[in-house]
Amino acid sequence: MLTLTHRLSADVAIAVDLTLALTAEERARSRYQLATEAGQSVRLQLPRGTVLHHGDLLQAETGDVLVRIAAKPEPVLTVKAQTSLELLRAAYHLGNRHVALEITADYLRLSPDPVLQSMLEHLGLQVSAEIAAFQPEVGAYGHSGPSHAH
Structure with a gap:
């Protein structure tokens, strides 16, 4: 092995x-x-x-x-918004729920969850189910070995 x-x-x-x-x-x-x-x-x-x-x-x-x-590509929800403020608001609400989240300037990505999908759609965001690579944030106190520029 x-x-x-x-x-x-x-x-x-x-x-x-x-x-x-x-x-x-x-x-x-x-x-x-x-x-x-x-x-x-x-x-x-x-x-x-x-x-x-x-x-x-x-x-x-x-x-x-x-x-x-x-x-490895996996099932995810990709969240997009009309404005950066809407995307920030979504990140805030997902962060309050301690959701593993990939954050970029253009979209958020999370593991599929119908309750969170409904909440995000209720907030007026575009949510699409996809198969894509998922790289969630490690967290403020997380340690991932050698530093990575993101």
Whole structure:
């Protein structure tokens, strides 16, 4: 079994042996066992609290295998608004509910939830169900290893 124990700088342009597509929930787990699409068993054994991001590089404990992490497309709700103030208001209401949220200048993205979808539509926002990569914010006190510019 391939055990991934070290996170490397994602800024390095390097050839990788394998790409692992993981959902947002899977990228937030530091200890996890999964199988690749080819059926190879892989174990994440990273420092507790590690949150992986699209493009991150992991190295096997043996040092001979490099793996790139990819954000796996998954069901999400994408929220858009006519104005930035409406989008900020939506982020405020979702934050009050401690919802994992991807925040950009043009849209918000969250895991599907019919109650939250109804609330957002009631606020006059455009909500669409999609299959897309989901990269929620880590949080103000979260630690995700090497710093990432977002």
